[in-house]
Amino acid sequence: xxxxxxxxxxxxxxxxxxxxxxxxxxxxxxxxxxxxxxxxxxxxxxxxxxxxxxxxxxxxxxxxxxxxxxxxxxxxxxxxxxxxxxxxxxxxxxxxxxxxxxxxxxxxxxxxxxxxxxxxxxxxxxxxxxxxxxxxxxxxxxxxxxxxxxxxxxxxxxxxxxxxxxxxxxxxxxxxxxxxxxxxxxxxxxx
Amino acid sequence: xxxxxxxxxxxxxxxxxxxxxxxxxxxxxxxxxxxxxxxxxxxxxxxxxxxxxxxxxxxxxxxxxxxxxxxxxxxxxxxxxxxxxxxxxxxxxxxxxxxxxxxxxxxxxxxxxxxxxxxxxxxxxxxxxxxxxxxxxxxxxxxxxxxxxxxxxxxxxxxxxxxxxxxxxxxxxxxxxxxxxxxxxxxxxxxxxxxxxxxxxxxxxxxxxxxxxxxxxxxxxxxxxxxxxxxxxxxxxxxxxxxxxxxxxxxxxxxxxxxxxxx
Numbered sequence: 001x002x003x004x005x006x007x008x009x010x011x012x013x014x015x016x017x018x019x020x021x022x023x024x025x026x027x028x029x030x031x032x033x034x035x036x037x038x039x040x041x042x043x044x045x046x047x048x049x050x051x052x053x054x055x056x057x058x059x060x061x062x063x064x065x066x067x068x069x070x071x072x073x074x075x076x077x078x079x080x081x082x083x084x085x086x087x088x089x090x091x092x093x094x095x096x097x098x099x100x101x102x103x104x105x106x107x108x109x110x111x112x113x114x115x116x117x118x119x120x121x122x123x124x125x126x127x128x129x130x131x132x133x134x135x136x137x138x139x140x141x142x143x144x145x146x147x148x149x150x151x152x153x154x155x156x157x158x159x160x161x162x163x164x165x166x167x168x169x170x171x172x173x174x175x176x177x178x179x180x181x182x183x184x185x186x187x188x189x190x191x
Numbered sequence: 192x193x194x195x196x197x198x199x200x201x202x203x204x205x206x207x208x209x210x211x212x213x214x215x216x217x218x219x220x221x222x223x224x225x226x227x228x229x230x231x232x233x234x235x236x237x238x239x240x241x242x243x244x245x246x247x248x249x250x251x252x253x254x255x256x257x258x259x260x261x262x263x264x265x266x267x268x269x270x271x272x273x274x275x276x277x278x279x280x281x282x283x284x285x286x287x288x289x290x291x292x293x294x295x296x297x298x299x300x301x302x303x304x305x306x307x308x309x310x311x312x313x314x315x316x317x318x319x320x321x322x323x324x325x326x327x328x329x330x331x332x333x334x335x336x337x338x339x340x341x342x343x344x345x346x347x348x349x350x351x352x353x354x355x356x357x358x359x360x361x362x363x364x365x366x367x368x369x370x371x372x373x374x375x376x377x378x379x380x381x382x383x384x385x386x387x388x389x390x391x392x393x394x395x396x397x398x399x400x401x402x403x404x405x406x407x408x409x410x411x412x413x414x415x416x417x418x419x420x421x422x423x424x425x426x427x428x429x430x431x432x433x434x435x436x437x438x439x440x441x442x443x444x445x446x447x448x449x450x451x452x453x454x
Contacts, residue, residue, distance in 0.1 A: 167348050187215040
């Protein structure tokens with residue numbers, strides 16, 4: 001139990017670092033997309049809060065006034081990134097009592113089209129939920145492709161793990177591609 | 192270090208089930224992700240982490256000697272005639288021997304020597320080096336007592352055990368990527384020891400060169416070879432991508448322990 005607590009703390013701090021990093025460097029094309037998974041059985045609270053995180057950071061660059069209706073949720077909107085990360089990990093903590101679901105962010109993988117990052121939720125040794133935290137979102141074509149592709153990718157991540165795969169063999173990939181981001185999230189689940 | 196242990200049940204020879212935890216180590220070497228997954232009853236053991244460090248160190252050393260991206264690698268300095276064959280790392284001679292053997296065994300489907308348009312012959316052992324390096328690096332895991340390991344290097348995977356695990360080696364499930372849609376898994380292979388290598392143009396384009404024409408191959412599909420040794424699985428996968436039917440024939444004839452799967 002102590003180890004889990006430590007793990008949670010480290011996850012929270014890692015998330016805070018991660019999110020604050022992106023808000024500072026990648027403010028022009030901040031892309032957080034959340035496609036809630038259908039048919040996932042765990043961490044609905046976590047899913048809810050991460051989608052809240054997604055919307056805050058996605059609209060963060062455009063919205064300057066915070067007197068909108070959602071003002072109550074983002075009360076201290078000094079850094080939306082930190083607030084969202086706290087929410088995400090609290091979601092994991094709440095479900096941790098029953099199935100010890102943990103949320104893990106994969107590495108940010110730079111491709112020639114932009115950054116890709118995947119977050120997975122692991123419960124009982126299986127991926128129960130996956131969220132694409134970042135995809136290229138710079139021009140209308142990206143948005144058109146990704147709005148369709150990302151939910152598909154999310155489903156694939158869950159499918160791959162539902163077959164309990166330990167590792168992926170494929171044509172040599174360099175440090176680019178979604179699959180690598182997925183592999184890195186699987187790796188981190190065991191780090 | 193973040194540690195999460197996910198229990199995997201295994202049965203020992205005495206019939207009593209024991210629980211194996213699992214731990215992963217990841218680093219980026221030679222421009223690709225290297226993942227080491229270890230299963231052990233106590234995955235947090237320091238000797239396991241030390242062995243993982245030695246694996247990464249081994250691969251970094253291989254990169255220093257064989258990199259085709261670093262001008263100071265032994266391979267490029269030799270190609271540029273900056274050093275003589277007596278000054279290079281002895282690994283080069285070892286790899287040259289393997290390249291010759293691979294060329295002979297695959298009837299030239301695998302070739303490390305290529306003539307450039309100008310007529311100059313260039314030695315490019317990259318098709319052998321990765322598999323060879325991973326097998327060499329994995330030796331650091333084979334000496335660790337009571338572990339099972341799975342070592343992935345950019346799509347090629349070696350699987351095995353440390354000492355005193357031969358009776359109770361757990362199964363690793365390896366997904367084979369669909370070359371037509373890299374987000375999908377086309378096939379799953381269960382392995383307790385051995386190597387899996389896949390060759391195709393899905394990830395890096397036409398990087399496999401057909402020795403007969405000297406041109407890169409951009410055919411769709413991929414060839415996966417599963418067998419006792421990752422280095423030879425890798426060599427055969429390259430050969431099978433160049434000429435699937437010829438490689439399948441040769442494989443059956445010369446290396447029946449290796450299985451070819453085309454996707």
